[in-house]
Amino acid sequence: MSEEITFYHNPRSRAQMAHWMLEEAAAPYKTIILDFEKGEHKTPEFLAINPMGKLPTIVHRGTVVTETGAIIAYLADAFPEAGLAPAMGDAARGTYFRWLFFGAGCLEPAILDKMLKRPDAEPKAAIGYGSYEDVLSTLKDALTPGPYLLGSLFSAADVYIGSQINWAGMFGAPGLKGDPVFDAYVARVTDRPAYKRAMAGM
Numbered sequence: 001m002s003e004e005i006t007f008y009h010n011p012r013s014r015a016q017m018a019h020w021m022l023e024e025a026a027a028p029y030k031t032i033i034l035d036f037e038k039g040e041h042k043t044p045e046f047l048a049i050n051p052m053g054k055l056p057t058i059v060h061r062g063t064v065v066t067e068t069g070a071i072i073a074y075l076a077d078a079f080p081e082a083g084l085a086p087a088m089g090d091a092a093r094g095t096y097f098r099w100l101f102f103g104a105g106c107l108e109p110a111i112l113d114k115m116l117k118r119p120d121a122e123p124k125a126a127i128g129y130g131s132y133e134d135v136l137s138t139l140k141d142a143l144t145p146g147p148y149l150l151g152s153l154f155s156a157a158d159v160y161i162g163s164q165i166n167w168a169g170m171f172g173a174p175g176l177k178g179d180p181v182f183d184a185y186v187a188r189v190t191d192r193p194a195y196k197r198a199m200a201g202m
């Protein structure tokens with residue numbers, strides 16, 4: 001079984017987060033770029049791998065992993081020598097999972113609803129992320145004093161949350177760029193060599 005990961009990628013997509021994580025984990029991988037314009041992500045061959053026809057997608061040891069948060073968490077566990085997740089049994093793993101799932105279940109839908117100018121859904125109590133403002137202030141508290149979501153330990157959760165805060169800030173989501181906590185966090189995580197390698201390779 002090949003140790004090399006096959007990484008289905010498109011640089012103008014969420015796959016950038018997986019790319020950064022592959023670099024952080026120092027994982028062996030080969031990249032296959034799928035061109036959205038040409039519909040390469042909707043071919044029968046790719047749909048047989050990921051029936052959603054979406055990126056990122058990885059295949060490792062014959063196993064398909066989709067969903068950006070799952071890929072990031074999987075890679076942290078598959079390459080433990082990179083030290084990107086608290087060890088099994090460590091209570092900090094609870095905090096780590098908390099922010100990983102917050103990234104997928106709260107931050108991402110809150111950002112997308114805001115950027116797509118969707119009207120606030122009702123009833124608030126049934127909306128998993130509550131409100132955009134609550135999501136941002138919760139994250140701001142989690143990053144204070146920082147420097148990372150797990151305090152002094154940089155983890156895969158920072159790859160996921162940091163990517164989203166960076167991306168959403170660049171595209172003008174309110175409350176991010178210009179905020180001292182988020183600005184310092186984004187500057188810190190995007191200064192990492194693995195981030196720079198991923199962005200240079202796109």
Ligand SMILES: N[C@@H](CCC(=O)N[C@@H](CS)C(=O)NCC(=O)O)C(=O)O
Pocket residue numbers: 012013014015036041053054055056066067068069
């Ligand atoms: N829930 C997925 C979403 C993946 C996703 O929507 N990817 C977009 C690119 S950012 C995509 O592949 N879009 C192509 C399409 O649906 O046609 C995840 O978190 O990875």
